[in-house]
Amino acid sequence: MAAIVGHIRPVFLSFGKGGKGVATACGVFLALAPLQTLLTLLIFVVVVLSSGYVSLASLTGAIALPVLLAASVGIGSPLFAVAMVTGVFVFWTHRANIERLRAGTEYRFGRAANFGRRPSLALGFGLLALAAAFLAARAG
Secondary structure, eight states: OHHHHHHHSOGGGTTOOOOOSHHHHHHHHHHHOHHHHHHHHHHHHHHHHHHOOHHHHHHHHHHHHHHHHHHHTOTTSHHHHHHHHHHHHHHHHTHHHHHHHHHTOOOOOSSOOSOOHHHHHHHHHHHHHHHHHHHHHHHO
């Protein structure tokens, strides 16, 4: 958590605005829960490629990782708790992006397909459901 918070509010910038913590969180969780993090990265990539919104993919990933961890290690795990807190941080740092997504003014990355916001989100959550089912079946 210290690494993630340190990237959001770095001491070297007098605790000023840093990054949004997503890449740092990805690195941290890649070491702690590699399979769940790789599945979350797959969901992230699918949402970015289908919608063009990196912020939407980050928010989807912030939801996906705790769900995948709940399905595989359980909600009593400290790893699940850290993923939930991290997800809250990601949503907090993306407040302005969420407003721009709602207003339709968020920057789109590259030449994204023109599917709109809902199908890409549905696709991301569909992949999340498949990944959770896979992990639940694997654990059981």
